[in-house]
Each structure stands twice: as structure tokens, then as C-alpha cells.
Amino acid sequence: MTAIRVEHVWMEYGDQIVLENISLDFAPRSFVALVGPSGCGKTTFLRLLLSEERPTRGRITVDGAPLAPEPGADRGVVFQRYSVFPHLTVLGNVLLAAELPKARLSGRLFGAARRRAEEEARALIAEVGLAGAEDKYPAALSGGMQQRLALAQALMRKPRILLLDEPFGALDPGIRADIHGLMLALWHNCEMSVVMVTHDLREAFTLATRVIAFERRRSGDDRARFGAVVARDIEVWPRRIAGRGHPTVSGRDDPASPMDIGRDDPAPLAV
Amino acid sequence: MTAIRVEHVWMEYGDQIVLENISLDFAPRSFVALVGPSGCGKTTFLRLLLSEERPTRGRITVDGAPLAPEPGADRGVVFQRYSVFPHLTVLGNVLLAAELPKARLSGRLFGAARRRAEEEARALIAEVGLAGAEDKYPAALSGGMQQRLALAQALMRKPRILLLDEPFGALDPGIRADIHGLMLALWHNCEMSVVMVTHDLREAFTLATRVIAFERRRSGDDRARFGAVVARDIEVWPRRIAGRGHPTVSGRDDPASPMDIGRDDPAPLAV
Amino acid sequence: APKKDFKVAWSIYVGWMPWGYAADTGIVKKWADKYGLTIEVTQFNDYVESINQYTAGAFDALTVTNMDALSVPAAGGVDTTTVIVGDFSNGNDAVILKNKTKLADIKGQKVNLVEFSVSHYLLARGLESVKMTERDVKVVNTSDADMVAAYKTKGVTAVVTWNPLVSEILQEKGANNVFDSSKIPGEIMDLMVANTATLKDNPDFGKALAGIWYETMAVMTDTGEKGAAARSAMGKASGTDLAGFDSQLAATKLFAKAPEAVAFVRSPEVGATMDRVRKFLFAKKLLGDAAKSADAIGIELADGKILGSAKNVKFRFTDAYMAAAADGKL
Amino acid sequence: MRLINRRPDRGTALVLAALPFALVALAYVLGSAERLAENPADKLLPSFATMAETFGRLAFVADARTGDYILVSDTLASLERLASALFISTALALVLGLLIGLLPLVNALLAPFVALVSMVPPLALLPILFIVMGLGEASKIALIVIGVAPFLTRDLAMRVRELPREQIIKAQTLGASTWLIALRIVLPQIVPRLIDGVRLSLGPAFLFLIAAEAIASDSGLGYRIFLVRRYLAMDVILPYVAWITLLSVAIDYGLARLRDAAFPWFGRGA
Amino acid sequence: MRLINRRPDRGTALVLAALPFALVALAYVLGSAERLAENPADKLLPSFATMAETFGRLAFVADARTGDYILVSDTLASLERLASALFISTALALVLGLLIGLLPLVNALLAPFVALVSMVPPLALLPILFIVMGLGEASKIALIVIGVAPFLTRDLAMRVRELPREQIIKAQTLGASTWLIALRIVLPQIVPRLIDGVRLSLGPAFLFLIAAEAIASDSGLGYRIFLVRRYLAMDVILPYVAWITLLSVAIDYGLARLRDAAFPWFGRGA
């Protein structure tokens, strides 16, 4: 049960208002997609949910209790600019997510526990398509590979709330479809709510139970004086319910050929 | 006239082969889209064209002459991880592209020359949707805003060859369509060849004259031993020719509403 | 070669403070003007560096002890002549034991001192007087600036040093002066020396130095207010006050009048002292690597006698300038 | 809440910051009282009252003969040397560090030499320095420069190399020459780092200043300390040390403020 | 090609690197020859031959009385002090720097204090150090530690703060406690930077070593230098300085190799 409630939240940097009076209610186990123009405050909103920043006004509660004042194991995150640990190999990065909560003293697992965790990590690494790169350091990975590594790391923890900031932006359609499948399977099987920022409307509607569009009100040039508000809030239909069946991810079994071009663009949100 | 010719190019890091015997011919003023799975070597290929790295085997020529052994003003670039100058404001970053080549001694423009350059820079900043953020430092910009800034900076130079590494990945559809329009206008009006890496096949086919797919041959686990090769090389039809008319960018006038979901995904390249 | 501009180095020590005073109060300028010279007087806080700079040729004249004059400039090939014998240490240098009262008690102890300095020589002379040698103690090189603080630590039980450090240390409970330079009077001399060649070409420079010195002496030894004011200024410049300075002076045999100095430098004791000193230095290998014996470097005494090699005279005593002062011929 | 996220408020921060100083002061007072009880004339740890009195005399009573205030003239003499030396070191380090960090050829030429020079203990070579530079201000300033500049240069060269390679490539694609890259890309990003480097070398700079003044000088903070050291006049030395420390901290703080004001973008990531 | 992109090949690099050394050596030879022509017994700039002879004697001829090889016993004595001091400084700096950089509370408590301590000129406080630590090895090691550790600590704390904030947040979302963040995220990333810090402080460490040995000692490189300084034996001092420099360069190089071997990911960006 992880109902997130955002009440009249404002966020300001100096005299620039970024978020303006946002109120939202996320049901337990919802999969929310957050869309909106670049620079409107989506990342900022995630940072609030992560307790990385505190709202200038308003409050956020989880299951009725105020949001913990610091980031914690209950909320996993994949940052927009893929941030992995440069001093650990791919395997080390993913393994870390198992070691940190389990070995409170040494931060390392040994023996059977380690073997189990390593198996799990290797499986996850393979699922995000990084098999074979287990022993590489992040500096030797491509951009998309780093992004997938960050995702595997966050998924390893199976957090109750997963915050994703454009996690699939640097992935090609093939691997992206694979990972969509992985995400949905995890969402169905684990007790998990997801808030995902994306610019891909199709992705939003394919994965999410609800799509929320932020938008900044305009008034002449003086745009910066107004913060973003919730412009649209769409329940996806037919309803998807976590744990009930594995609805096929459309992209996966799509018969369309790669040459099939010229199809229409998902238009920009009416701004 | 900027015909790029890539002849039997290999690229290896230690004993990992990244690119394997790539040969390609880009006609003058072509707009090439480079697609392929994440980690297959697209960025590496751009780095070769940029002379940031040298091929381990093979050679690259531009208009018959070997590629200059160092990056230069003839080739502009937007990196995958948006790299702008943190010590300059948005305006300063774009202006720099005009100042560096013109003021060989001080690197700064003054008086009328500066006013002209500033006007041009401001117009470009507005075109990429950063109007109002001219005086911000990059640290105060969102991810997408930084990416647009990097683009404006590269466009300001109007290079003969423009290398783009997933330049629109972090942009929402609205601003992306605007920028597609800008890109095409520039390509039509300036003497410019473009090589663009993207994961968005629709984008590739909307903008490019030619789409090239890289792919890494597989053989069991030992994937790393083989480098990427050109898997497909598709001339886009109907032919687009630089300077001939302004074909409308499909996304722009698209009547589809944002609610129009469930359309099929551009399938992954048949791998 | 004849020249007009001269540089004099002096360092802070009771017997040399008059040079600073003379520079400050215009006595130097007065005498320099008289001979049509300019004399630049430079104060060093670090005695060793002043010797080094003189030896390296940066200065024409220097305040130094007889022993260091022999071991550094003379051994370094810089022919050096004593212009003025200003004083000799008459208690300014001392061997101090903690909680022991006899020099003989020093046996087996660690002794903190500045190695190869006059303290080292004093220790050697002291040990000789009780029929011991340096092998009976263990010498630990200790910088003079830290000597007082070093004495206050537990592990330090014996030190050899000079004033004002001696009087500072003697204020401690249990500190006993067991042997001092008053037991070897005349052996530790404080000199004003000059480069022999320079002096030969410019005898006026030597005369000016003598003139400065004895005029300053006259002011300083004045028993009235004038003398007190001068001594108190010197005390202040050396970091203490009139009383402190006077107590240091009390352990110094100052040759305030030129005739006294002339008599001293002509006495046979100087020759005997220099013989001991050169033997000490040779034993410590301080006369240069090439020195095969203590005779390697010649020392010319005021009466023209030469100790050691006559071919390699590098250190000379002369009474010429002091005598000129005594005779009022400056 | 994790310790890592617990931030003291302003008041607590002040109290915390004062704590170690209070403890050191307390330890001193106790030690001093104990020694003074044993020997009222003890010079090693004078009481605060004695030190205040001495300091007051040095700071506010004009010297009878010259009319100078000793503390003021010492401070001015030292600061002048320090300022010249830091100015020269900074200029040297900026030029050399930038060239070494940016140009592979200069790096090959000078990096090993600067590394080696930074390891030479300069105090051991003083006689040569004095012969070459004379005994005046020049050699004192030179000693500080020799002590500080190689460190600053190496540090700065490292910092230049830490700049993301992409920026240099990007600048080249924008048509910048080596000169313009240095002038417009590297220099402005390096100056705030240089300021931090200077802050880190304030300690060593004062150290060399004191060493230089201890050898041949007739004014300056280091001169005074060495003059009274032979009498173990800790009632002068300790306030002087405190004063030097205070001066350095003030310079350090001023430089940090200057950096923040002049380079608002610095330290905020990109 | 831009100067910035021009890389010397191995041979050229070697020649370039040798150039400044050759120039300095040449200047020395000329200066020395000139002075020796004037005064064959000149001590300030002895000829290379004299120095080689003296150095050979110190290194390879056993002392008649003790049977020691002077250079060897001096080097061993000094290196032992240096090693102990660097070990203590490094350990201190690692713990304090990590805590100050990571924990706002410790930062509030200790950062101002460490900043201040790093500005105190330690040589002026020697008397107090002697009383507390005695005149033996302890106070020599302590002097080096006092001279080096505050700089290292501040440098390290700065480096901890330079770690991207995202990493710390990420670790928290992976369930790390403050302890585990320190142990598994910060520590491993900080150690290579600490090694670089130690490399930068080798110069100061030797400086303080020499100063410490000059104060009260009967062996060590600094002892010898200060002993022979009394009679301007530059034929001993210069080879000793060269030897010290060589030792530091060797340690510097060794540390750099160690860092590269132990932290292969370091310095390659992320």
C-alpha cells in the first residue's frame, strides 16, 4: 500500500517559480507517466518525491504519513543523467543494490548469500541486455548502456516507489521494448508504484495506468514568473491493474517493419 | 561540396572490436541518420568523423582529401551527453560560437559586430525555445534545455558537416517538432551535410535522406569479439534534396490529438 | 681592487650589537663620509648564514668568532684579516648541567649543543680539564634557537650554549653552570674581520671600521645616561632590556679602548689559542678535505709569526687598525 | 534521519564551530595555570592576561625612538613580502599550469622539471639563493615563490587536465585556436580553482615568509618571532602566531568570497 | 595542426624532458667554473667532480669509528620518520577528511578548526611541542604530521564534496546507511585522490622533516645538511638535496603507479 498524496505543493528557486500549487493523488500500485515540455519541472517534481529537495510550500504524504525527510530504500530512482558508480564494474554496481541493505556492517556479501545475489544480478544484467559487459567499468560503456545499468541497479532493489526520469531515452527500439516488458513484469509481480517521466507519449500510454501532463502557464515573456501546473490528468483505458494478467506490450509483437515510415507523430500536447 | 568517404574502417579498444570494416560514402549535402542498438558503436563512429579518435585501420576522406587530423570549424557537433560551457550563460554559450572564429585575438566581439552576433544568437535561442533563459548558467537549466543549448551553439556556426549524437532525445514532442523544422530549414539553406545518431526511427525517416543501421554480429556469448557492421543502408523515398523546397515536417501539422494512443510502435530493426 | 662601496654583515650577539647601534645612529655614515666611502651594514638573525654569505663573497667584512673565521672563510680559501678584536667571551659560553653540580658528572650524558660551534670547542676544553674526551659523552646537534625550549624537556640533562640562552637556562631550577668561558679566558674571541685583499687595496675601509667601533665603544661605556640609553637601545634590538643586556655584557671582556685590544692581540696567548683551535678543527675535519694536518692552513699572528703553512696563509691577525685608533691616527 | 542528512541550524553550527577552539583554549588555560603555579616566572605558557598585555604593548604603544608601532610595522613589512610573492607565484602558476595542462609539448618539456623542483627542499639551498638574489627583499620573495609556485603550478595543471575533454573538442569545432581555447574556455574555468589553490598554499607561504625573515631581516612578523625566541618569550610568540593565523584566515575567507562573487557559476556542477 | 593536438613521440618527449635539466646543469657548471677560477677553494658551487667524490665517500666509505655508511644511515633514519609521519597524516586525513566532507555536523564542528590549524606556522610553536612530546622521535614525527595533515584533510574534504550529489542520493535509495555510504561509495573513490594528495605533500613533508632534524638530532638527511651548513659544505649539501629530491620523485612515481594499478577506473571519467 503506497498511496502518495501531493497537497498544494509549490517549488521555487529564488524568485523563479517552478511548480505552482500542484495537488495530486496516486493510488497504491499505480504506474504514472509524467509528460510535459522540456524545462517545465518534471525532474523537479521527482526530486521532491525523492526528498532530495523540500517543497517551498505544501506537503507530500505517503500512506497518510508525511514523506520521509530523506531519500530511502523505499524509493528507487533512475536519474535523467545516468548516474552509476564509476568505481564499480557493471556487476559490482548491480550487486551493490543487494549488498547495501543486507550487509549492514561490511556492505559486502560472502558465501552462499553472495552467490545468490550474484546470480540474481547477472540475470537482471542479462535482461537489460548487458550480458558480456559484467566486468566493464562505466567509463567503457556507451550512453545507453550506462542508462540500462542504472535501471538494473534500481530494479535490483524492488523499491515500493520507483521514480524514473526519462529512463529509456537513449535506448534503441529493440532493447526498449525488451525493457518495457521487464518493467511491466516487475510492476505486476512486486508491490511497486512507479512514477516515470517520459517524452514519448506512446511509451506513456503503453505502460502507464495514468498519464499526467505538466505545463507552464504563459503570459507574454514573463514566463518564468509562473510555475507549472497539472494541465491534463488522464486515466488510461482499458484500465490496467497491477498483478492482473500480463497485458502484452504493444511494441513487442508488433508486426510493423522498420521500413514502415511516415506514420504520424504523436502530436505535441496541445500547448 | 562535402563528400565524406569512409574506407574499410576498423576501430578497436584493446582487444574489443567496436567497428569492423565499415565502408560508406556520403554524398555532398546528405542528411544521414545513423541507427542501431545501444552500445553498437554509433558514438564511436561519430568520434572518428570528428577526428577525436583515429581508426585503428582504414581511412576517412572528405572531398578526396584525408580527414583533418583534429577537430575543426568545418565539423560541428552535439554530444550525446550535452556538453555546454558551465562558465558561460546561455547567451554567452551561443555567442561564443560567433566570437571564436571572428575575433582571433581577444575571442570577443565589440560594438556593431557584437550587436549583430547577439541578435543572431538571441534569435537562435528563441528558435530552440530558450527565450527568457538567456542569462542563466547551464547549472540552472533542465536536461532538455541544456541539450537545446548545445544544439543552438552548434547551429550558430553553420558548419559544413554537422554531427549530432541523439540530439533530440530529451525533448518533448512539441519542442522536438519545432526543432526538426529548424534543422531542415538550416539544412536546406546552408551548405551543410548532417550525420545524426537517433533511436527514433520515425525521426530518422522524417528528416534524413538516408538511414544507415549499424549492427553487431552475434555468435554465442562471444559478442564482444565482433564489431559492428553496416546492416542496412536505405535511401529515403521520395528523394529529399537539400535546398529544393521545404517539405513540411510531418509532426508539425499533425492533427492527431495527444489522446490518440495505441498506435503501433516502430518495430525494432529486424535483428 | 680599490673601490668605494663596502658591505658589512653583522649578527645579533651581545658583542656585536654596537654595529647595529652605530648604523642606526649615524656613526657608520659619519666615518664612511670621512673616508669618502659608503658602508652598508646588514643585520643577520642567522649567524651561520652571515658567515656563509661573507665566505661566498657577498660581503667585505663580517662579525665572527676566531674559530668560525678559521673553519669557514679561511678553510674556504677566502683570505681573511682581523680588523678589530672586539671582546672575548668571559662567561658568555657555558656548560650547564641539570641537577648536577660538577663538570665531571657529565660523563655518559647526552649533551645538546650546536655541533662544530664554539660551544663544541668549549665542551672539548672543559672535558680536557677533567681528563675526559668527547667519547665520554654523546653529542646531540641542537639548533641554538631551540636550545632554551629543549632544556625544558625531560630528556635533556646537559647543554652547552651561549648568551642570552645561558642566562635564560640558568633561571631554571636545578640548572648549574659547571664550566664556562671565563675558565678559558681569551680563547673565544668576537672579531670584526674583512677580506684581506679588499683591505689591502682599501686600507681606509679598515680605518673606518676601527673609527666606528671605538666611537661607539665610547658612547656605550659612558657611565652616565648617554651610555645607558645606548645600551638600552642595543638591548632592545637584541630582544631584551637594559638589565638583560648589562648582564650579558658582564660576562664579556669588552676591549672598549683600542690600546687594550692592541695589547691583547700582540700577546702570545692569541697564538696559543689559535693553535688549540686549529687542532680542534682538524680533529673534526673542518679544515677542508684536502687538509693533511692542522698545518694545512697558515695563520699569521700580529707579530708576523706564522702558524702552519706559510704558503697558504688564509687567516691573519693585525693590530694595524686598532693601533691607528689607539694612536689617534684615524 | 541519517547522519549524512542532518544539518545543524545556524546557532548549532556556531556552537559546534566554537567547541574545538574552546577546548584548546581550556587546555591551554589549565596547562598554563599548572605551570605558573609551580613557577610563577614560567615563560613557556604565559597566562592570557600576560599575553594580552604584551600584545597590547606591541600593538598600541609606539616605539619611543622610531615612533613605530611594532606590530603594525612588522605586519606591513610581512604582508608586503607575502603579497608580492603570492602575486608572482599566482601569475607564474597560471601561465605555466595552463600551458602544461593544455599543451602536450609543454607538458613533456616542463612537467618533469616542475615536479622535480616542487620536491627540492628550498631551505637547504638558501646560501645559493642569497648569493644570486642578494639579501634584500628579492631573495625573501623568491624563497616564498620557490616554495609555493611549483605546488600551485602542478595543482593547476592537474585541474586543467580534469576539464572534460568534450569541452576542448567542442571549442575546436566552434573554430577556436589554441590561444582562444586557453583564453576563453580554460582560463575562466581555471581561475576559481587557482584561487582555491592559493588558499591552500597560504599556510606554506607564511611558513616560507617566516623562514626568510628569520635569516636576515630587521622587520617582519617572522623576524620578531625569531628575535624573541632565544629568550623563549612565548608571551610575544603566541600572540604573534595567533595574529599570523588570523591574517591567513582573513585572507582565506576574502579569497573564498572573491571567488564566489566573481565566478557565480563555480561549484554548481554543469 | 593546433598546438593543443600536437603530441611529441616518445623520443622527442624524452629530449624535451631532459632539456630544462640540461640547462640548469649547464648554468651550474658555468657558474661553478667561474667561481672556482677565482678561488679554487670556493665552497659555494663545488665542481661536479668534487661533489661526486664527496658523495661517494658518504655513500660507500664506512665511518671509521661507527662502521656506518653515513648516507645509508642518514637515509634510513629520515625515511623511517617520514614513513611514520606520512602514515599517521594519511590515516588522520582520511578519517577526518571523509567525516568533514560527508557529514554536515562534523563539517560544522571541525572544518573551521582544521582550516585554522592549517594556517598556524608550526615552526613557531616548537617549544610547546617539545614540552608535550619530548625531544625524541615523537616530536619530529609530530612536526611533520602537523605540517602535512591539515592540508591533506582540507584537500580531501573538498574532494569528498566534489563527488556528484546524485551518487549519495542514489546510494541512499539503495538502502545504504551513512556508514555504508562512507565505506562503499565514498572511501573507494577517495583513496586514489588521497594518494594524489600525498604526492603533492611530499615536498612539504621533506621540508618539515629537515626542519625537525635540524632542531635536535644525531642522524638523518636534514641533520647532515644543517650540520655541514655550519661550514658551507655545499659539496655535501647539494648531493644531499639531489638525493632527497630523487627519493621524493621515486616515492611520487611509486605512488602514481600504485594508484593506477589499484584503481583502474580512476581518471577515466564516468
Ligand SMILES: Nc1ncnc2c1ncn2[C@@H]1O[C@H](COP(=O)(O)OP(=O)(O)OP(=O)(O)O)[C@@H](O)[C@H]1O
Ligand atoms: N574507452 C572505451 N574503452 C573500452 N570500450 C569502450 C570505450 N568506449 C566505448 N567502448 C565500447 O564501445 C562500444 C560502442 O560504444 P558507443 O558509445 O559507440 O555506442 P553507441 O552505439 O553510441 O551506444 P548508445 O546508443 O548507447 O549511445 C560499447 O560496447 C562500449 O562498451
Ligand SMILES: Nc1ncnc2c1ncn2[C@@H]1O[C@H](COP(=O)(O)OP(=O)(O)OP(=O)(O)O)[C@@H](O)[C@H]1O
Ligand atoms: N538549481 C536551479 N536553480 C535555478 N533554476 C533551476 C534550478 N534547477 C532547475 N531550475 C529551473 O527549473 C525548471 C524546471 O527544471 P526541471 O529540471 O525540473 O525540468 P524538466 O521538466 O525535468 O525538463 P527536461 O524535460 O528538459 O528534463 C527549469 O526552468 C530550470 O531552469
Ligand SMILES: [Mg+2]
Ligand atoms: Mg528533467
Ligand SMILES: [Mg+2]
Ligand atoms: Mg552513443
